[in-house]
Structure formats: C-alpha cells, structure tokens
Amino acid sequence: MSRSAQVRAQAARIVAQVVTNGRSLDALLADARGGSPQERGLLRSLCYDSIRWYIRLDALLTRLLTRPGQVLEPEVRALAIVGLCQLLYSDVPPHAAVDETVNAARVLKQPRASGLINAVLRRCQRDGAKLASAVDRDPAVRAAHPQWMTAALNADWPQRAASMLDANNQRPPFWLRVNRRRCSGSDYREKLQAAGLEVIDSWFDEHTLLLSRAVDVHELPGFDSGLVSVQDAAAQLAAHLLGPAEGDRVLDACAAPGGKTCHLLELQPRIAELIAVDVSKERLVRVHENLQRLGLSATVVEGDASTPERWWDRRAFDRILLDVPCSATGVIRRHPDIKLLRRPEDIPALAQRQRELLHQAWGLLKPGGRLLYASCSVFRMETTAVVAEFLTAMQSARDVTADRMKEVGLSQDDALTPGHAIATGTAGMDGFYYACLEKLEG
Template sequence: MSASAAVRARAARVVAEVVERGRSLDAVLAEESTSNKQERGLLRSLSYDSIRWYVRLDALLTRLLARPNQELEPEIRALAIVGLCQLIYTDIPEHAAVAETVAATRVLKQPRASGLVNAILRRCQREHAQLLPKIDRDLAVRTAHPRWLVEKLRKDWGDRANDILDANNQRPPFWIRVNRARVTAANYREQLQARQIGVLASAFDDTALLLDQAMDVSELPGFDDGWVSVQDAAAQLAGHLLEPQAGERILDACAAPGGKTGHLLELAPELAALTAVDVSPERLTRVSQNLQRLGVTAKIVAADAAEPASWWDGKPFNRILLDVPCSATGVIRRHPDIKLLRRSDDIAALAARQSQLLRALWPLLQPGGRLLYASCSALQAETTAVIADFLRDEPTARDATGDRLQALPPIGEGTHIGTHGLRIAAGSAGMDGFYYALLDKRPGPSGDLPASINMNSSNLG
C-alpha cells in the first residue's frame, strides 16, 4: 500500500474523530506520527482543509450520493470528504487524488467501499461545476459555517459579517513576537534575512513581525533560546494595552498556555511579581515550559480564578489580565474545528462564566489599577454585553480603552472602538478576531473586602 493512500486514510480518521466524537483537531493531530516532513505536511493540510470546508463539502457529498439520505460508515464518509477536498480545494492532480483516496479504503480495512468512494469522486469531477452554484445559494453552506453562527455574526457585525466569514476560511498568517529581553527587533530581522525568511509587516513597536511563510518553530532562529514566540498580532496587543510597569504586582487570570504571560514579563522584566492562575494543571505545564524557554519566571497557581479565597494572598494587584474562556469564534481560521464543535447553546453559559470571573477579580484590583478583559470571541454576548452589564453595575469601573489606544500606533482598518472596548474583526490588519476592554478602577468607598472574598488564615493555604 502506498504511503500516499495511508496519509489519506489517516486524514479520514482525524476528520471522523472531530466530527463523530467531538474531539479537538489539534489534539487528534498531536497523536499522529509521520515518518517524514512531506507526509506530515500533507496530513495536516488535508485534515485542516477538510474540517475548514466540511459544511460545504458535506452538502456537496449529499448531492453526489446515488440515494438520498444514504448512510455511510463514519470513516468512509470522512474519507469521501477528504477526497472531495482534494478535488475542490487543492492543486493535487485529480487522477492522484482519486486513485489514492480509493486505495485508502483498503488501509481502513473497508475494501468494499472502494467502488462507492470511486463513484462519488468521479461524479464530482464531472458535475461539481453545476452542483456548487446550487448549494452555494445558502450563505452558511457557501462559507462552510453553521447556520446559527452565520445568523449571530450578521446580527452583531452587520455588513462586516460576510468579510468575517470569508476571513475565517483563509489560512492564518504567521505572526511572531521578538523577545526584547534576548534580542533586538533589528537584529532578529537580520537573522531572518540570513535564512531568506521575509517579513511582510510589523506592528506596535516592531517586535510583532508578520513572516511571509509559515514554518515549524524549529526553523525560527533562536526559538529554543527564547528569542522569539509564535503569537498572533491581536494577542500581542494585550501586553501593549495593559502596559505593565516595573515594581507592579500583576495577575494573569486564565493564563494557559502562557503566551500573554511571557509577553508581560518581556515588556516589564522588573515586575515585583506576576501570578499566573489557570484551572487546568495540565495546561499550566505548558505555561511553565514557555516561561522557562523565554528565561522568565512567574508564580504559577492551579486554581479557579473565580474563587480567589482559595489562592489569593490578600495583597491587591496593580494590573489584571483576564483572558476569559470563550467560544473562540474569532480564531476560527486557526482552529476550523470550532465550526463543528461549538453550539449556539454554549454562548449563554460562556457569557455567564465570563461575568462571574470579571466580578470575582475586580475586588483584587487596587484603586487606580487597570484590568484588561480579553476575549477571542466574535460575538457581542461574550464581549461588549458582558462589559456593558459590568459597567452598569460597578460604579468604580471606567472604560479606558480609547484613552490607551490613542497612545499606540493605529491598529488598522476593520477594528472598531465602540461604546465599550475594542472589537477586532477576523482578518483586520492581518489579525485574528479579538476583543479588549481596558477598565480603570476609580477610588471607591473604603470598607471591608466583599463577603465572597472573606480572607482568613483557614483559606489562604
């Protein structure tokens, strides 16, 4: 059996794991091992593109089946999707795409399905030009998004929704962050140039660089020595908005995997202390590894940030970064499986959790301090609505997002400073979709800590 057929069979298994079992695409791919770089690249490309376009490809597959509502075994259905993906979205020669995908039925130990898969792909070759315009009359199908998400994006973004839907289907740009504590941006550009790696753009203070090609981190000069990290420019904006200063105490809540944690420490290496809290001990291992590579340190705490009585020492923080758990609908181009894994019913529960975190952490911020609410959701229910409700209920809070942005270089077209916070549409200035609200804490009436954070020796540990 050819290696090419084996890769297609493995891609089908990956797609089936995501679609049928609801597993993360990255998690499934992490379990796959390939013998060489070419096979690894093909497996990743076929898996990502098949998931990215799954909604549209599945609609096409339904038209290509001989019988309406014909049931297919999950791995065979996934293999058909992988085959259609090659014919519609890649430059793989059609004869190779068909032959190797059909051969993959034997790798999957389902040789009886070879005739069916062959018929589907051959019919696609003949009829896709007539079938695609018909299924594309439906915007959700054309853009390969679940219908509920299309409707919410159109409600929240109006005319910008179509641009966001299209941006979500693009392969993500490759942004890096230069560690100013280890190397200057100018010097790192020279290192890239020496390896014939081009820089297409930069942002902020020239430590955010957009490269002309994606690559394995091992190919980045000085990666293992902490010279550079891979991080989208929108995520890098968090550090510049929060503006950490020497001598301050900072809390990074919901910190994993630690990209923003490391950036804060790079921007202000002489902090008094940085505490990184996350509910997942497993994900905090990744935080520790990232900080060690960068040569910086933080106090790492495995705990629920919304329950500070279990981990807080009672000393207020000068600044808090709250990177809330969310639907991640702003980063679909990086994680296309979000289209298939997220449900409309998830949003209300996520928004409630976000509000809980914000209200629990606000008392930990000293008067005159700043809290940065960050979310990679594209939906107002998880962003502007959460902040609007909080500002209505909390008299000591003031939205300072616009004030801080005036001190930074222009963010770029497609971003919106609204009544509450900054909204970044996916694809704007090459960035992921993101939302930020920078909140100042005004001095309030003196008094005891809220009852929900009743500090005593029994709960400080």
Template sequence: HGDVAGYLQRLADAGMTARQTGPDAVTLEKAVPVHSLPGFDAGDVSVQDAGAQWAARLLDAQPGERILDACAAPGGKTGHILERADVILTAVDADVARLARVEENLNRLQLEATLVEGDAAQPETWWDGQPYDRILADVPCSASGVVRRNPDIKWLRRPDDIPQFAAQQAVMLEALWRLLAPGGTLLYATCSLFHEENDGQVRAFLARHTGDAERCPLPEPLSDGSLLPDADHDGFFYALLRKI
C-alpha cells in the same frame, strides 16, 4: 529579545522572508516549524497571533508592579508581559497540564513568574490577599474569533453555549475585580466576536459598578474594543477597566 530590524536580518540570513507587522512583531511569508526560527530555542523570539499581542501592550505593565495573568495558559501573553517590563507576575490557570506549558514557555524565555493552579472565578482558594496593580482577564469564551484557524468551532458550538460562557465570564469578572487595587486597571479579553461575550458583558459590568469602575479609551484600530479577523490576525475583543 532584541529589536524587529535585527530579527528581520537574522531571518534573511536564514533564507526566510518576513515583514514587520507591529512594534514587536514580524510575519513570515511562509510558515516554518518553530524550532527552525533563529533563536527560538534560546528564547529570542516567540510565536503569537498578532491580535493576541495587543494584550501586553494594552495592559502596559510598569516595572515593579504586581500583575495577575488570569487563565494564563499556554503562556504567550504571560511571556510578552514579562518581556516588556520587570514586574512581579502571578499566572493562574485551572488546568495543571496547561499550566505546565506556561512553565515551559517561561523557561525557554528565561523569565520568572509565580505559577498557581487555581480557578480565576474562586480567588479565595489561592489569592494571598495583596491587591494587584493590573490584571489580565483573558476569559474562557466561544473562540468564535479564531474560526479561520479552527474551522471545527463552527460545527461544535451550540446556541446555548454563548449564554453559558457569558454567565461564566460575569462571575470571573466580578471575582477578579475584588483583587484589583484602587487606581489599578483590568484588561478584559476574549477571542470571541459575539456581543454577549464582549461589549454586552462590559456594559453590564459597568452598570453594576457605577461607583467604582470606568472604561478607558483604546487606540485605533480598537476604538470599540473589537478586532475583526483578517489575513494577519484572529478576532479579539479588549476592554480596559479602571478601578476608581
């Protein structure tokens, strides 16, 4: 809530040095406990990786639209979407404990959404039959883009994990595509660096949907969809697909 300049001043008043790193974002010079951030408990600010913040901007939900946030937990992107526009949002996650974290985050931000415990790959078990204008498909992945913060991933992943994730993603993408209204957009997102989960997955989907899907151009630095990790953010991949 508020603007970046105003929040930078609040941080300065609290003795915290920060710089603006995006249209809605600041980065602290030194990490601090979240509850010590000015206005955090009141919902004035959230903590989210700068790379993850692209999701709400690229989805670009408009007031009054029906939005689906698939695989929504822990709710950072859910809250960001709702902060940017007054929309009718459904947040789905298969893990009831993680879905509770979405509710906690939305309560702190004083925002509302319909929370559904369900498998995004099996919408027939929870979908109300009304198409969505925009869908965020933040799919399960190898998480290879977040190794800088979670180095154990390098040792825990096995070679056969990637094909398994890719197969799961393909099923989920097909299932969610059926829920999208004609003219609507689906934002496919991973925190992976692997081709099979990213551009390869999207190209395979487009090859199966030559008559009803097109890939929309993305702004720099995401022209090819990839955001490589650096000191300011994790690695992500995004592809915006329009139903035609």
C-alpha cells in the same frame, strides 16, 4: 499499500473523530506520530482543510451520492470529504487525489467502499461546478459555517460579517513576537533574512513580525533559545494595553498556555511580581515550558479565578489580565473544528462564566489599578454585553480603552463598544476583543 494512501486513511479517521465524537482536531493531530515531515505536513493540510470546508463539502457529497439519503459509515463519509477537499481546495493533482483516496478505503478495511469513493470523486470532476452552484444558494453552506453562527455574525457585525466569514476560511497568518529582552526587532529581521524567511509586515516597533509563510517553529532562528515566539498580532495587543509599570504586582488570571504572561514580562522586565493562574494543571505545563524557554520567571498557580479565596494571598494587584474562556470564534481559521464543535447554547453559558470571572477579578484590583478584559470571541454576548453590564453595575469602573488605544498608537474601532473589537482578518489579525477598565480611587 502506498504511504500516500495511508496518510489519506489517517486523515479520514481524524476527520471522523472530530465530526462523530466531538474530538479536538489539534489533540488528534498531536497524537498522530510517525511519517516523514512531508507526510505529516500532508496529513495536517488534509485534516485542516477538510474540517475548514466540511459543511460545504458535506452538502456537496449529499448531492454526489447516487442514492438520496444514503447513509455511510463515519470513516467512509470522512474519506469522501477528504477526497473532495483535495479536488476543490488543494494543489494535489486530480489523478493522485482520486487514486490514492480510493486506495485509502482499503487501508480503512472498507474495500467495498472503494467503488463508491471512486464514483463520487469522478462525478465531482464531471459535475462538481454545477452541483456546487446549487448548494451555494444557501449562504451558510457557501461560507462553510453552521446556520446559527452565520446568523449571529450577521446580527453582530452587519457590515463585516461577509469578510469575517471569508477570513475564517483562510489559512492563518504566521505572526511572530520577538523577545525584546534578548533581541531587537531589526536584528531578528536580519536573522530571518539569513535563514531565507521573508517578513511581509511588522507592528509595534518591529517586535511583531509577519512571515510570508508558516514554518515549523524549530526553523525559526533562535526559537529554542528564546529569541522569538509565535503569537498572533491581536493577542500581542494585550500586553501593550495592560501596560504594567515598574514595580507593579500583576495577575494573569486565566494564563495558560502562557503567551501573554511571557509577553508582559518581556515588555516590562521590572515587574515586581507576576502571578499566572489557571484552572488546568495540564495546561499550566505549557506555561512553565514557555517561561523556561524564554528565560523568564513568574509565580505559577493552579487555581480557579472565579474562586480566588482558595489561592489569593489578600494582596491586591496593580494590573490584572483577564483572558476569559470563550467560544474562540475569533480564531476559527486556526481552529476550524470550532465550527463543528461549538453549539449555540454554549454562548449564554460562557457569558455567565465570563461575568462571574470579571466580578471576582475586580475584587482583587487596587483602587487606581487597571484590568484588561480580553476575549477571542467575536460575539457581542461574550464581549460588549458582558462589559456593558459590568460598567452599569460597578460604579467604581471606568472604561479607558479608547485612551489606552491612543497611548499605544492605535485608533479605536467603533463597530462594537464599550471596549475595542477587532474583526477577524483586520490587518491580518485574528478576531479579538479588549476592554481596558480602571478602578476609581476612593
């Protein structure tokens, strides 16, 4: 059997694992080893696009089946989705998409399903446009998002929900963060140009660069020696808003995988001490790896930010970054399986966890100090609602987000307040939320 058919079979297995067993797409792809770079690239694109458009493709598949309500084995259904994805959302030649997907049924040891797959894909070529117009009458299906998520976005972002849904379905932009302790933005631009990589946008005195296309990190000049990191522009705003000063004691309270930890150290090399805490021992490995690659130093601690008494030394911090665990609905375009794995009941539970973390972190901050509440959720319940409730309860807290935004040269978005909310897709950024809070003296 051809390698091309085997790649499609592997994609079907991965898609089935996400949909049926709730597995993480990133974790499954990380475990998928072997094959040429081209085959690995094809596998990733098939999996990501199939999951990204799964809700719409599954609705279309239901109409393409000859028997209404027909039940398919999970891997067979996933293979049909992978085939439809190629026909509708890829530049794979239609004949190859059909032939190799049909062959993949045999790789999956489902030879009897090959006829069904062939029939579905052939009918899509004939009648797909007509059937798609029928399923697209449902706005949530058209946008390939679950009903509850579409409703929540419309409620929280009535003017921007449509553009955010569209942005969620785009392939993510490829933003870089130049390590200013090792290289200037302009010098790194020249290195990229020499490597044949095009910069199409920049931010923050050219240390934040947007490439025209995504590449393997090892194709980036000096990546392995710490000249650059991959990080979305919205995430890079955190270090600028927190703004640590020389001699500050800084806490990154939910640090893994360490991108913001490292950016703080790059931005302010004279931090007295930076403590990076995370509850996950496994994810802290990534923090150590990033620090080592970039030539930076921090105190890395395994611990839960909601129970600081187990790891805190009773010395208060001048600056605290609290990047809370959340629904991650602002980074769906990077992790499209969020649309399938997240449930509406998750949001209140996450919000409660966020409230607990914020109250605990506040107790570790010096009077006159600054705490940055950060979240890659775009839901009010996890962002403005948490911060507004905290500001009402905590008389010592003052929201200085607008002032900090001006100080770093940006205007505040009034769509969601308090704090600053970034709608997914704004200036090519992920969806993000920040609230910069200062603790009053006395």
